[in-house]
Amino acid sequence: MSHSPSKVRRALVGAGTIAVVLGIVYVVLRMGPLAATQVTVQRVERGVLTPSVSGIGTVEARQSWLLGPTQAGRVLKVHVDVGQAVAAGQLLAEMDPVDLDQRVQAQQAALAKARSSLNTTAAQVDDAQARRELANANLRRQRDLARQNFISPSAVEGREQEVKSADAALQGAQANLQAARQEVQRLQAEGAAAERQRQNTRLLAPAAAVVISRDAEPGSTVVAGQPVLRLANPASLWVKLRVDQSRSAGLQTGLPAQIVLRSDARQTLAGRVQRVELQADAVTEERIAQVAFDQIPATLSMGEMAEVTLTLPPLEQVLVVPQASVQTYQGRSGVWRLEQGTLAFAPVRLGASSLQGQVQVLDGLQTDDTVVVYSEKPLSPGARFRVVDRLVRQGKP
Template sequence: MKRLGVKGRRLVLGLLGLALLAALLFGALRAGPLAPVRVTVARAEPARLAPALFGIGTVEARRSVLIGPTGAGRVQSVAVDVGERVRAGQLLAEMDPVDLEARVAALDAASARAASALQAAQAQLDDARARQALTAANWRRHAELAAQNFISPGALEARQQELASAQAAVGAAQANLAAARLDQQRLAAERAAVRQQRAHVQLLAPFDAVVVSREAEPGATVVAGQPVLRLIDPSSLWVKLRLDQGRSAGLAAGLPAQIVLRSDPEHPLPGQVARVEALSDSVTEERVAQVRFERLPATLSVGELAEVTLNLPETGLAPTVPNAAIRRQQGRSGVWQLDAEGLHFRPVRLGASSLEGRVQVLEGLPAGATVVVHSERALEAGSRTRVVAALAGAPL
C-alpha cells in the first residue's frame, strides 16, 4: 500500500480541521449561545373575561362571647359541656357565693328594724303634733284673757314658751322621721346590691348559643372578667377572608361568592360578601373581608379553613393574553411581540385578569398579535427565536 506524502497528509488534516470547525459552528448555531432562543407563543385573542378574586379564609362567629364572673371567686359548678346548645337565660355555671347569703339575711333583719324605727318616728311625730295643737289652743285662750286683763303678762309668756317648745318637738320628730326613712332607703339599696351580687354568681346565657369551650372547671379560682365558658351564636357564622392587596381590585360588599370548605370540597356553597374591613394587614399585605353563607351547612365548625372565590362582573371585549406573557422592562409592563420584523418589546396597559390565567390588554397591543409566553432564557430586542410547542426546562 502506497503511503501518503507530506502534501497528502496535510490535505487530510486540513479536511479534518474544516470538518471539525464546521461541526463546532453547526453546534453553536443549533444549541450554543448563537442558537435561536426557543419560545412558546400565543395570540392576543379578543374575549370577554369573567374576573374573579380568590383567597383563603377561616370560619368564625360574628357573635362570640366569653362568660365569666364580675368578681373574683371559686367556680362552684358548671352545668353545660362543650357542644351543647343553650337557650337565652339558661343557667350555665355558678360561683361560690361565700358570705352573700349571710349578708342578705343580716340586711333583711336590719331592714325590719329600720321599718320599726320608722313607725316609732312616725308615732313620735304624731304625738308632737298633738302636743303642739294643745299648746296652741291654750295660748290662744290665755291671749284672750290677757287682752281683758284677767291674767298677768307673765302667765301669757309661759304659755308662749310652751307653744315654742311644742313646735320644736314637732321639728325634732320630723327630722327623726326623715332620718329613719333615709336609713331604710340605705338598707334597701345595700340589700339590692348584695342580691345583685348574689345574682351575678349565677352565669346565664345571654342568647341562644352553642358552648364551644370550657375555660374553667369546678373548684378553680378565677378573677373578675376571667372566662369560664365561651359561647357562639351558630346562626352568625361567616368566613373571614384574606385577599392579596395587589389582586383585590373590585372587592366590595355584595359580591357573590363560592365557598369550598376543607371538610367538603366536592360541594361548593353559595355566599356573599357581607363586609369589607377598612383596616388591611400591613404585615401580610392582605385585605380582609367577611363572607356570609346563604345557607349554613349542618356540619360547619368554627376555625375550619375555606377557599373562597368572588365573582366580579364580566368585562367588555378586548384582546387577552396569558398572564405568563407579561414582562417588566425598565419599570414598565409589556409583552414581547413576534412579527415579520422580528422580536420587540411593546409596553401595554393591562385590565382585568381571570383565574384561568388570562389578562386583558386595554392599550398597546392589537388583536391577533403573536406574543411570547415562555422562553428558555432572557430575551432582548432583535433576538433570534425558534417557536416550539413546549419547553422542557423552567420557563422565563
C-alpha cells in the same frame, strides 16, 4: 467508457453520506436544540372583563360570648359541656358564693330593722304634730282671755313658749323621719348590690348558643373577667376573609362570593360580602372582609380554613390578554410580543383578573398587538419560533 466497480461503490457511499448528513441537519433544525420553538399566539383586543379576587379566610362566629365571674373566686359547678346547645337564661355554671349568702341575710335583717325604725319615727312625727296643734289651740284661747283681761300677759308668754317647743319637737321628728327614710334607701341599695353579687356567681346563657370551650373545671380559682365558658351562636357563622391590598380595588359589601372549605374541596358554597372592615392589617398588607353564607352547612366548624373568590363588577372595553401569556423575564412581568416577525419582551402593568383566565392590561400593550400565549420551552429575545394552532406533545397528537 466504462466505470470500474470501485468508483461506483465510492459514488454510492458518498451519496449515502450526504443523505445521512442532510437528514441529521434536518432533524437538528426541526427537532433538536436548534429547532424553532413552537408557540401559540393571540391578538390583544378590548372586551368586557368580569374581575375576581380571591383570598384565604377562617370560619368565625359573629356572635360569641365569654362567660366568667366579675370577682375572683372558685368555680363551684359547671353544668354544661363542649358542644352542648343551651337556651337563653339557662344556668351554665356557679361560683362559690363564700359569705355572700350571709351578707344578703344580714342586709335583709338590717333593712327590716330600719323599716321598723322608720315606722317608729313616723309615729313620733304624728305625735309631734298633734302636740303642736294642741299648743296652738291653747295659745289662741290664752290670747282671747288676755284681750278680755281675764289672765295676765305672762300666762300668754308661757303658751307661746309651749308652741315654740312643739314646733322644735316636730322639726326634730321630721328630721329623724327623713334620716330613717335615707337609711332604708341605703340598706335597700346595699341589699340590691349584695343580691347582684350573689347573682353574678350564677353564670347564665345570654342567648341561645352552643358551648365551644370549657376553660375552667370545678375547684379551679379564676380571676375577675377570666372566662369559664365560651359560647357562640351557630347561626351567625361567617368567613373572615383576608385580601391582598394590591388586589382589593372594588371590594365592597354585597359582592357575591364562592366559598370552598378545606374540609370539602369538591363543594362550592355561595355567599356574599356582609361587611368590609375599615381597619386594614398594616403588617400583612391585607384588607379584611366578612363573608356570610347564603346557607350555613350543617357540618361547618369554627376555625376551619376556607378559600373565597369574590366576583367584582364587570369592566367595559378594557385591554385583556390570557393570564397564561404573562411571564417573568429578568425580574419583570410582561408578555412576549411579535414585532415584525421577531420576539421581544414587553413589560406590562396589569390590573384585575377574572375566573376565566383573563387579565386586564393597564399599560404596555395596544389593540391588535400579537402576544405569545403558550410556548413549548422558555423564550428569549430574537429566538427562532414557529406559530402553531396548538401545542402537542412529541409522539402524541
